[in-house]
């Protein structure tokens with residue numbers, strides 16, 4: 001039982017959210033090594049009568065069951081990318097602002113600290129809240145703790161709206177683009193290059209594919225009031241047999257980042273139209289997520305936290321909620337460009353701003 005285990009680190013959820021961020025960062029939790037921090041989170045939350053606490057491997061779920069008409073899911077991952085001589089954390093003044101410096105400060109223990117503190121303090125939130133702290137976000141998708149919960153306990157992810165506390169400069173970033181990767185196969189006829197007229201060059205056959213890509217104008221789609229920029233790019237090309245052989249095969253690998261108003265089927269259909277007459281194989285496909293900012297619960301959230309929402313371009317775990325029919329946004333402290341960097345650091349006032357924003361929304365009557 002972690003509750004009585006003296007080796008479990010003690011988290012002080014009554015500390016300020018920047019201080020709690022520091023406590024969390026100083027428990028090293030590189031992906032695969034989340035047990036200690038998950039034990040600490042489970043132990044700390046188990047002290048509160050208003051929370052039902054559930055453990056699934058190294059994910060911890062805590063939820064209120066006050067019978068409110070709506071429920072929000074607020075989630076954050078506990079793991080980090082590998083440490084590179086950037087722990088324990090330090091507090092530094094940078095450009096006149098206090099920063100917490102070290103691994104995990106941006107991605108994403110600031111967001112986790114805000115969630116933990118509010119989970120403990122909001123004994124009677126305006127809407128029911130499911131708080132999720134999960135493992136294995138920074139590694140292969142099949143290990144992802146939120147994906148595991150979606151398979152094992154989809155009931156724990158159910159809600160009217162979801163917020164992931166990933167770094168977003170303390171502003172709301174909605175939805176995310178989908179992604180498709182295809183291999184376009186070009187074929188030819190092998191021959192000795194001294195008698196090239198006997199063969200058909202598959203690498204030359206890639207030229208029209210590259211011309212299509214070079215001429216392609218990526219679209220912009222407005223979805224629920226946010227404009228998503230798409231992208232269609234060659235990300236790889238292979239071919240060739242030997243220095244004296246006309247090649248009979250070549251492959252162009254293309255990545256399509258598509259707006260969340262296209263389904264995966266529509267994205268593939270679009271690629272069939274763009275590359276009409278060419279054979280291709282789909283090697284990776286993930287749907288995007290609509291920002292869902294048109295729902296009343298999302299509008300109330302936006303009004304409470306303020307600022308102008310922006311689209312999220314990269315694929316994030318919000319799509320896992322979208323797949324379950326739950327609109328989801330990112331909202332967390334820290335500049336995402338500093339995530340994973342050796343000089344990872346967050347302005348402590350951004351952590352406080354996110355705490356205030358979420359608190360204002362969850363306590364509004």
Ligand SMILES: [Zn+2]
Pocket residue numbers: 077107108137166167
């Ligand atoms: Zn992250």
